[in-house]
Amino acid sequence: MKYQSKKKALILLADGTIFYGKAVGNNEGSAFGEVCFNTGMTGYQEIFTDPSYFGQIMVTTNAHIGNYGVKEGEEESDTVKIAGLVCKNFSYVPSRKGMTDSLEEFLDRNGLFAISDVDTRALVSYIRDHGAMNAVISTETDKIDELKKKLAEYPKMEGLELASRVSTKEPYFVGEPDATYKIAALDLGIKKNILRNLAKRDCYIKVFPFDSSFEEMKAFEPDGYFLSNGPGDPEPLSNAIEVAKKIMEEDQPLFGICLGHQIVALAQGISTFKMYNGHRGINHPVINHLTGKGEITSQNHGFAIDRKETEANSDIEITHTHLNDQTVMGIRHKSKNCFSVQYHPEAGPGPNDATYLFDQFIENIKQRKLETV
Structure with missing residues (x-):
C-alpha cells in the first residue's frame, strides 16, 4: 500500500470539530459511533474484537498500529466489534513470529472502516477536555453538511441497550x-x-x-x-x-x-x-x-x-x-x-x-x- 494512493478521510465530532487523515487500504464510506480512546501499547486485536466496544469508534493513542499483524486465537470474539478505527501510523508491512495475517487484511475481512494519519494526540486531548461524544469517520470529505445531519440523528450511548x-x-x-x-x-x-x-x-x-x-x-x-x-x-x-x-x-x-x-x-x-x-x-x-x-x-x-x-x-x-x-x-x-x-x-x-x-x-x-x- 503506497502512501500516495491513500484516500483523504476525516473524523467529524458531534460538536462539529473535524480532524483530517487518510483512509486505511482501499476502504471508502463512513462509520458512526461514540468516539473513545485506548491507551494500551499492545493488544489491538483483542481490543478490536472485545464485545464491550460494540458501537464505538476506537482511537488508539499508541503511534503505531498493525506492526505485529494478527494471530489466530488472540481474538476475544468471533468478529470485530468496534464501529471504526482511528490511528496515527498504520503499519502495512507487519513482522511477528507466528502471525497469521496483516491487520489490514484482518480489518478488510471483517468489513471494518479505518482511517490513519490523524493527529491522535490532538484528538485525544480534545476528547479528554470535551468528553465522550458521537462521531463519524468518512472518506466523503466533500459532504460535511450531510454527515453532520446524519451524525445528529445517531443515537447516543446513554440509555442505549446493546x-x-x-x-x-x-x-x-x-x-x-x-x-x-x-x-x-x-x-x-x-x-x-x-x-x-x-x-x-x-x-x-x-x-x-x-x-x-x-x-x-x-x-x-x-x-x-x-x-x-x-x-x-x-x-x-x-x-x-x-x-x-x-x-x-x-x-x-x-x-x-x-x-x-x-x-x-x-x-x-x-x-x-x-x-x-x-x-x-x-x-x-x-x-x-x-x-x-x-x-x-x-x-x-x-x-x-x-x-x-x-x-x-x-x-x-x-x-x-x-x-x-x-x-x-x-x-x-x-x-x-x-x-x-x-x-x-x-x-x-x-x-x-x-x-x-x-x-x-x-x-x-x-x-x-x-x-x-
Whole structure:
C-alpha cells in the first residue's frame, strides 16, 4: 500500500470539530459511533474484537498500529466489534513470529472502516477536555453538511441497550463436561478469555443468551453464576437485573465483571452514570482495600456505579477503588455470596495482577458446596 494512493478521510465530532487523515487500504464510506480512546501499547486485536466496544469508534493513542499483524486465537470474539478505527501510523508491512495475517487484511475481512494519519494526540486531548461524544469517520470529505445531519440523528450511548446485539442467540458450552464445577454465565458480551480462565480452573460453563431467565439458568444446576462484561448502558437491562436479584436471594455464588458489576449494583438499588470519559487501557491503577495492595489493571467502560449510593448501602462493601479518580472498581455483598469488579481480571489484553479474582470465585463456590453437604 503506497502512501500516495491513500484516500483523504476525516473524523467529524458531534460538536462539529473535524480532524483530517487518510483512509486505511482501499476502504471508502463512513462509520458512526461514540468516539473513545485506548491507551494500551499492545493488544489491538483483542481490543478490536472485545464485545464491550460494540458501537464505538476506537482511537488508539499508541503511534503505531498493525506492526505485529494478527494471530489466530488472540481474538476475544468471533468478529470485530468496534464501529471504526482511528490511528496515527498504520503499519502495512507487519513482522511477528507466528502471525497469521496483516491487520489490514484482518480489518478488510471483517468489513471494518479505518482511517490513519490523524493527529491522535490532538484528538485525544480534545476528547479528554470535551468528553465522550458521537462521531463519524468518512472518506466523503466533500459532504460535511450531510454527515453532520446524519451524525445528529445517531443515537447516543446513554440509555442505549446493546447487549442484545452481541450476546449469543443460543446457549453453548465451554470446558470439559466432567469438570468439578458447573458455571451458568449470562452473556451480555462475554470475552473468550473470561471463559478460558474459568475452564482452566476446572469449570464447565454453559453460556446463556442475555435475555435468559433465572429459572432457565438454574435448570443447569450450576455451582455458581457469572454476569459478563458487555457494551452500552446497563440500566435498560431489566432482565439481567432481575436475574442478579434472584441469584442473590438464593445466596448462590455470583461473580460479575464490568457490565456484570454494574448489573449487580443496580440489583442492590445502586444507580449508574455515564462517565465524562471512560476508562480504556491496560495501565489503570486500582487499590484493593481488602489486602492493601495495588493492582495495574485492564479496563474498558464508559459507565460506573455511584460511589455515594454505594457507601450509603449497608449491605454493600467497596473492595476496590480507582486511584486516578476514586471511582468504585469493586464491591461485595456483606451477607450474600456475591462480588464484582469494574475492570477486566482476564487480562485480554493487559496485566495479570487481578487474575486471583477467578480463584476467589472458585473458593466461594467450594465454601458454598461445603455448607450444603
